[in-house]
Amino acid sequence: MGASAHAPTAVAAVNDDAFKDIARGRIAVWWFLASEIMVFGGFITCYVLFRYAHGGWEDAARHVNWKLGAVNTVVLLTSSLTMILAHHAVKVGDKQGVKTFLGLTIALGLTFLVIKGFEYHAEFAEGFTPLSGLFWSFYFLMTGLHGLHLLVGIIINLSLLVMALRGTIWACGDRVELGGLYWHFVDVVWIFLFPLLYLT
Amino acid sequence: MLTWLPQNVSTFGGDVDHLFHIIYYITGVWFVAAELFLFYCLVRFHKSRQAQPLYARGESSSQAAWVLVPVLVVLMLDLGIDKIGGDVWHRIKLELPPAGDQVHVTGKQFNWEFTYPGPDGKFGTADDQTIENELHVPVGTVVRFELSSKDVIHSFFVPALRLKQDAMPGRTIKGWFEATQPGTYEIACAELCGFGHYGMHGVLTVHTAADYQRWVQSTWGAAKAAAK
Amino acid sequence: MATATPSEIRVGAHHEPHLGFLRSYVFSVDHKVIAKQYLGLSLFMALLGGAAAYLIRWQLAWPETYVPGWGYVEPQQYNAIITMHGTIMIFFVAMPFVLGAFGNFLIPLMVGADDMAFPRLNMMSFWTLFVGSAVLIASFFVPAGPAAGGWTAYAPLSARPIYTGVTWGQNLWLIAVAIEFASFLMGGINFLTTALNMRVPGMTLWRLPMLVWTELIAAVLFMLSVGPLIAGAFMLLLDRIAGTSFFVPDKGGDPLLWQHLFWFFGHPEVYVVGLPGFGIMMEIIPVFSRKPLYGYKTIVWGMIAAGVLSFVVWAHHMFVSGIDPRLATPFSITTILISVPFAIIVFSLLVTLWGGKIELTSAMLFAVGGLATFIIGGVTGIFLGSAGLDVYLHGTYFVVAHFHYTLMPLAIFGGFAGLYFWFPKMFGRMMNETLGRIHFLATFICFNCVFIPLFLAGVAGNPRRIYEMSSYDFLKPAQPLHVIATIATLGLLAGQIPFIINFFMSLVRGRKAERNPWHANTLEWCTDSPPPHGNFSQPMVVYRDPYEYGNPDAPKDWMAQNEPPAAPAPLGGGQIRRTGTR
């Protein structure tokens, strides 16, 4: 960190503990993600326990469209790839790559939301609402919150894209990495929501 | 503090009171010792009586022992309390002695409903009787109850029996008690259940065997009661 | 490796930039201004919480009589008042006081940083809390009144408007509490990152002042525990607004789940509020005993152990709520074992006093007074933690007295101690000691007179949250206890008047404070009072432990952390550790 430049050598060695080597942005984002893990962990805990307690949720779960869900899984996994490639482009100084991959990530994120919208539409048309039983309450609550998180991710990526287009992104280099951490986290949440809600 | 405990009329109430006394005396000794130590320090080591403070960092093992040895004693006492308290808990909530009598207790805003199986001893038959806010039991008999709620959470609290159990909507919770002395005792609700919470109160009447028979007869009629 | 971008290299004081009123005092990013904003907000909310206490106590002592300044308290109103009293005092007084105000003010100063790691996030977390407070206050004015389901908001009472008659009050309550959680999660990011990452050279973890340790542990506990309750709050809000049945049994929901989620957070939360109170005591007691804190590392490990244990004790709030009775046994054991780490902390503080050169300033009085009262809270926890006895004591005034005896000594006594101690650093002026001592005596005596009688009422079987108890015959003997408690409450509230006078008088008229009026060691005393924008005029370097008081080998009886070793041969106690001891 910057302050160590001013320190007499006698004490400089005292400070070499493990925490100061980490950029503070990464500590902060991981810390934020940890609290998110607890929130989604809470939802998943409730869902799993209720599902075990009640049984009969398979019948409800049969009505969700697992095909669209599977497509969305691939879409989101691919967006994670483009996101990490954008981060990679920042690292190697590939100016065009940053814009391309951020743009692709945003497009894939939007694709996910559009497909999810079609799913919701079909489910509402069939008469399934959050009030159609506990499974549907959980389904709409968890996928809805996940969608909101994705929307926030898209907004973050849009702001990064604007910075990339203006060329200001190079001055604060780790922002794509930090945005990426959040994006991948949203992907990880989906990795669990998909089997929980669609496959079992 | 101890004299504030209300009269105890249940078989396990004595255990609860005993546990209370044990913890009271153990923690009481620690409390008095700690406070005396604190006030002694404040007076004895006030700056008007102390020119040079004692320099002790408490890091060497011999110095840390001044803290850790008492802590070890605390740990031992904790384990002792755990053992005694665990036994009491086990007796009240985990053991279910054979029933001599049964009753269903249902909480609702803002009354207690007590459903008696009647002379046939079975619930769900025509001779069941539901009485609001009045629980009648014979003395010296194990009474098993099944607790439930029609709306929100209530808590079935009989101070004289040292008994408390929440009534949780959507569940039926089993419990028991055995009263040791005839008399009337109050039943309270110990979980906030709405604006009428403070008035949700019932009466437990513990009858002698003869009195109980009389109560049964007056409630179900002489003929039916005799059939029992 | 960290790449130090230009914005990260911010050492030394800057000239106060001319930012204008709004950005200097309202939307300031300076951690010291934000800390004062937290302080102001918490003191303001404390007035509301205190007023609620006044109404509650009056109603309990003289049921259904005219309460001066208010009128008659209705049963529904009574439930709303106790709900808001609890919510305000825990979430909007204790947390902003010990975490928001002292954490924000002291963490950067104590680690030698110029500000928090993320100043704008810091500002945002305060204004988020402000919005939360506004939402909570707004809930007083909606039709059907504020939330009346207790501060624990147990479902289904809180999950369906029909059970309490409260409509938007409960919704706003949930929203306000959720906003408050978001605020302190943001604050926690700053606490952690600043304490870990912005320490100046020489400030190893084992040289951190205890207050920083406690704030750090509190931030960790809060972050780890609050998530499931946020999830639960969403579900409860949906139950209320959309009519789902997560916590209502009619379509398969489970009210017990809410209690689990609530107390999984609720118990660590007690330590979130409590540990920083201990941190303040641990800063003040060595200073006014002129002795090192006894067993620094033992205490740190004890606090970490308490933090870990706090995650495996929550069901002791639910022994009789219908949990599987077999679960109660392990939870009872862990609960009682938690007295071990707290015994370490309390005994260490007691031994710190032994052989000291004790000066009873207002700050010290509040610190030792808090310690003395906390001991009562600590030992009564054993009664409640023992499952067998909790069957009787659960939900009685014993519980009420117990948690007031744990939270008030730590958050309020500790907070006042901190305020008397750091007021000169915060505002550059000394507080009046005479008024401070009057304030302490009134608070200490009245506080004990409020809650000792309530222990007795609890032992007599008096259930809490009872609007009036005259209909119960067995509670007749407890009624005089409530009268004593209420009179003492009036004294307690009146006892705060000297503080309010002192606070505002000292702000304007107090004697100018020097840099280090108490001859203390930690880094905040090595800069001006109040510290300038950017905190330190030169980069700080730390050479020694924070509690080097009364070392007979040293030239004076305190050695500031940044004081370099005098001679080539370093002093015994203040030796530099060349290896990074972790």
Next chain:
Amino acid sequence: METLLESAATRAHYIAIWRWLVVLAIAALGVSLLPISKIAALVLIFGIAVVKAAMVMRDYMHLKAETLIIHAIALIPILLFIGLALTLIPDIALRH
């Protein structure tokens, strides 16, 4: 700055990870359609999900290059909510 060669290798690694993720996603779908016992299917499906999540966290979120403190921040909450879920089984899942 990495060399061009390293950069290409890193990129190829990211793409390889993605390929695995997609393969595993399809495998999980396949498992759900297999006529095997419910328990076996659940174990397989969630085993695959855990592997996928671990891959994303390790390679895309660079957990493999992080220090102990970040590992702790990421893993403690996971363990904690799993512990919460396990503790609640007797109360919530097995209540009937």
